[in-house]
Amino acid sequence: MKFLLTLASLLRFFGLLGLLSLASCTPKEDARISGRLVLEYWEKWTGFEREAMAGVVDDFNNSQDKIFVRFLSVSRIDQKMMLATAGGVPPDIVGLWAINLPSYAENNALMPLDYLAKDAGIRQEDYLPVFWKLCSYRNFLWALPSTPSVTALHWNKKMFREAGLDPEQPPRTIAELETFNAKLTRKNADGSLAQIGHMPQEPGWWMHDFPSWFGGASWDGATKLLLDAQPNRHFFTWLESYPKRFGGGAMFELRGGFGNFASPDNPFFNGKVAMIMQGVWMNNFIKKYAPTGFEYGAAAFPEETEHPEAPLTIAETDILVIPAGARHPKEAMQFIAFVAQQKNTEKLCLGQHKISPLRQVSDEFMNHHSHPYLKVFQSLANSSRAQPTLSLPTFKQYANDMITYVNLVLLGRMGADEARVTMLARQQKALDAKVDRWNKVAPVRVALWEKEIHP
Amino acid sequence: MTAGERKSLLMGVAFISPWILGFLAFNLYPLLASVWYSLCDYSVLSQPVFLGTQNYVDLWRDPVFWKALQNTVVFAAVAIPLSTFLSIGLAVLLNQPIAGQGIYRTIFFLPSLVPAISLAILWQWMLNGPMGLVNNLIRPILDFLNLWLHTQLKTPDWLNDPNFALWGLILTGLWGTGQAVVIYLAGLQDVPAELYEAAELDGTSAWQRFIHITLPMLSPVIFFNVLMSIIGALQTFAVPYILTNGGDGPGRSLLFLATYIYQNAFDYWNMGYASALALCLFLLIIGLSLITVRYGERKVHYSGK
Numbered sequence: 001m002k003f004l005l006t007l008a009s010l011l012r013f014f015g016l017l018g019l020l021s022l023a024s025c026t027p028k029e030d031a032r033i034s035g036r037l038v039l040e041y042w043e044k045w046t047g048f049e050r051e052a053m054a055g056v057v058d059d060f061n062n063s064q065d066k067i068f069v070r071f072l073s074v075s076r077i078d079q080k081m082m083l084a085t086a087g088g089v090p091p092d093i094v095g096l097w098a099i100n101l102p103s104y105a106e107n108n109a110l111m112p113l114d115y116l117a118k119d120a121g122i123r124q125e126d127y128l129p130v131f132w133k134l135c136s137y138r139n140f141l142w143a144l145p146s147t148p149s150v151t152a153l154h155w156n157k158k159m160f161r162e163a164g165l166d167p168e169q170p171p172r173t174i175a176e177l178e179t180f181n182a183k184l185t186r187k188n189a190d191g192s193l194a195q196i197g198h199m200p201q202e203p204g205w206w207m208h209d210f211p212s213w214f215g216g217a218s219w220d221g222a223t224k225l226l227l228d229a230q231p232n233r234h235f236f237t238w239l240e241s242y243p244k245r246f247g248g249g250a251m252f253e254l255r256g257g258f259g260n261f262a263s264p265d266n267p268f269f270n271g272k273v274a275m276i277m278q279g280v281w282m283n284n285f286i287k288k289y290a291p292t293g294f295e296y297g298a299a300a301f302p303e304e305t306e307h308p309e310a311p312l313t314i315a316e317t318d319i320l321v322i323p324a325g326a327r328h329p330k331e332a333m334q335f336i337a338f339v340a341q342q343k344n345t346e347k348l349c350l351g352q353h354k355i356s357p358l359r360q361v362s363d364e365f366m367n368h369h370s371h372p373y374l375k376v377f378q379s380l381a382n383s384s385r386a387q388p389t390l391s392l393p394t395f396k397q398y399a400n401d402m403i404t405y406v407n408l409v410l411l412g413r414m415g416a417d418e419a420r421v422t423m424l425a426r427q428q429k430a431l432d433a434k435v436d437r438w439n440k441v442a443p444v445r446v447a448l449w450e451k452e453i454h455p
Numbered sequence: 456m457t458a459g460e461r462k463s464l465l466m467g468v469a470f471i472s473p474w475i476l477g478f479l480a481f482n483l484y485p486l487l488a489s490v491w492y493s494l495c496d497y498s499v500l501s502q503p504v505f506l507g508t509q510n511y512v513d514l515w516r517d518p519v520f521w522k523a524l525q526n527t528v529v530f531a532a533v534a535i536p537l538s539t540f541l542s543i544g545l546a547v548l549l550n551q552p553i554a555g556q557g558i559y560r561t562i563f564f565l566p567s568l569v570p571a572i573s574l575a576i577l578w579q580w581m582l583n584g585p586m587g588l589v590n591n592l593i594r595p596i597l598d599f600l601n602l603w604l605h606t607q608l609k610t611p612d613w614l615n616d617p618n619f620a621l622w623g624l625i626l627t628g629l630w631g632t633g634q635a636v637v638i639y640l641a642g643l644q645d646v647p648a649e650l651y652e653a654a655e656l657d658g659t660s661a662w663q664r665f666i667h668i669t670l671p672m673l674s675p676v677i678f679f680n681v682l683m684s685i686i687g688a689l690q691t692f693a694v695p696y697i698l699t700n701g702g703d704g705p706g707r708s709l710l711f712l713a714t715y716i717y718q719n720a721f722d723y724w725n726m727g728y729a730s731a732l733a734l735c736l737f738l739l740i741i742g743l744s745l746i747t748v749r750y751g752e753r754k755v756h757y758s759g760k
Binding site: 079082083085086103107108109249252253255256257394396397400403404407408411413426430433437440441 | 519615617702
């Protein structure tokens with residue numbers, strides 16, 4: 001009996017503690033500063049990129065007196081947003097990458113923006129098609145672009161001259177790229193590589209998109225990965241040719257001496273690699289870290305078959321989203337719509353030295369932009385063959401596996417076919433599981449989203 | 456139970472309750488929840504869907520899991536004996552009564568104060584292929600061997616070559632032996648001097664005294680350190696994660712179970728599969744710890760017994 005009494009006292013004690021903790025978890029009042037509703041905006045940017053957005057946030061805060069946007073730089077933002085959303089306390093606005101969209105949307109982590117965007121006067125036709133596509137998934141709009149980028153070939157003009165190549169004539173096909181590659185590659189007396197014209201793993205950030213340059217894609221957009229298709233076979237065979245021509249060990253030995261990307265030891269700046277695939281932001285790093293007088297060119301990355309009338313590029317974009325469960329979606333959309341106005345988008349993209357995602361680009365933007373090849377990038381983004389980067393619900397697994405198998409092929413440790421088939425088996429299984437899961441929840445999810453976009 | 460005893464009990468429980476609550480909320484509940492989630496398809500943001508043992512079947516058939524397990528076990532199997540031998544050797548040397556003993560002890564302990572993240576970044580440079588300090592030390596030896604033996608030995612590209620990446624990490628781990636050295640040093644202070652004096656009178660050599668006195672007397676400390684090292688080595692995460700910039704290393708040579716759990720949980724959103732992996736790691740640690748306790752204790756000499 002005494003034991004039971006003691007137990008009852010203990011339960012009362014823990015019950016009280018439980019009630020106290022529950023009380024501390026009840027929703028708080030809306031945060032306000034001088035009567036203005038405070039919106040929390042998490043963004044991944046730091047440095048000058050952060051400063052560029054901070055200027056736009058200030059403009060928004062000064063433009064009206066109802067809302068105050070509190071701007072916060074957050075590292076590993078994709079993971080933190082996931083945890084905050086799962087915990088029921090997401091911020092009001094988050095700056096993510098477009099590659100995050102499929103998995104976030106399928107997991108109900110985002111708010112569909114179709115209705116809110118329409119209500120705020122945002123129109124699809126105002127954007128370059130590829131960037132609008134990057135913000136859409138399963139026929140819903142989930143985000144709006146903030147600062148976009150497209151990829152292009154960057155080449156070192158000095159190295160071209162030294163190899164007897166015309167520095168104003170980049171390669172236009174993969175075959176030409178490899179002819180140039182042979183001319184630009186130099187070996188040391190002991191047979192090791194002193195410099196190389198091109199190596200796919202430098203920087204190797206778009207391996208998952210590379211089949212596009214061989215005329216294909218990585219998946220059918222629904223349920224099937226296309227690693228067995230001809231373009232993917234060509235891509236892997238092309239990779240396999242590298243260790244045969246340059247030596248897998250020699251390439252990795254050369255790569256072992258490369259410095260950090262954001263440093264003067266970047267292999268493109270210090271003459272170790274002559275041709276690389278990079279995005280529009282590369283000019284920022286060139287200005288900061290490359291030696292004085294560094295000369296480079298930028299053009300469409302060569303394809304297996306040339307299409308001069310409509311060059312291929314892979315587009316990516318940073319995006320603004322409203323997490324599911326955010327408490328002030330209308331006000332959040334008001335801020336996003338402000339950023340989407342041409343003058344504000346241009347201010348942001350100018351500050352970050354990137355291209356504009358909008359169809360209309362002002363003369364002021366073109367004239368004030370510091371990128372010497374802005375027109376090249378802007379026209380690549382305008383190309384009818386500009387393609388969105390891989391939008392796969394299993395993107396991270398796929399991209400991670402791709403890097404592993406590509407490196408094994410480039411090292412000469414695994415044949416092209418073995419790598420491709422092994423990867424296909426692993427990744428198709430992962431995709432099947434996601435598709436299966438999606439099919440189970442789709443009717444409920446889509447009905448919910450439909451309700452949200454037709455309030 | 457008297458009223459006084461009851462009051463004392465309640466007071467005791469009240470004082471310990473922050474810990475009990477913390478344990479229930481942050482240890483026991485996550486452990487039990489992960490057992491449930493390991494039987495589900497769960498992405499954190501959506502409701503878990505019961506799958507039965509599917510995650511475990513997948514895990515059994517997943518070559519990446521086996522690769523991660525292999526890396527983890529090989530790392531533990533090599534790094535633990537190596538660091539144990541090295542730290543005992545260093546402790547014995549640092550226990551010698553020589554001038555500047557305190558300074559030497561401090562020097563060997565200092566590296567273990569470096570945080571794991573800084574350590575990994577430092578060793579990224581130390582293990583750099585052409586420019587790293589480690590290869591600069593090895594290069595003259597290899598040049599000498601190549602000259603005399605007419606071989607073509609080359610310095611390894613530690614972090615880019617799948618054959619060497621794990622060894623590079625093991626080398627990195629030796630940097631932190633200072634902590635174990637301090638514990639061994641404390642153990643050495645406890646060995647009664649009269650045992651050495653008696654052995655010396657019997658005409659034993661220094662080696663014999665080390666084998667028959669020092670090691671048995673140090674065995675409880677060795678046992679404790681080895682047990683802790685097994686648990687620590689099987690949970691290796693931060694240093695390889697930073698060394699590979701968040702990746703798996705070349706050919707997945709630096710993918711460990713803890714990294715694979717993290718990738719599945721937070722990168723791929725497969726929290727159910729990550730929970731199944733975590734439980735496997737948990738069982739592995741429990742199993743190896745029990746084996747160590749069961750068989751290790753037989754060799755341990757407790758002076759109080």
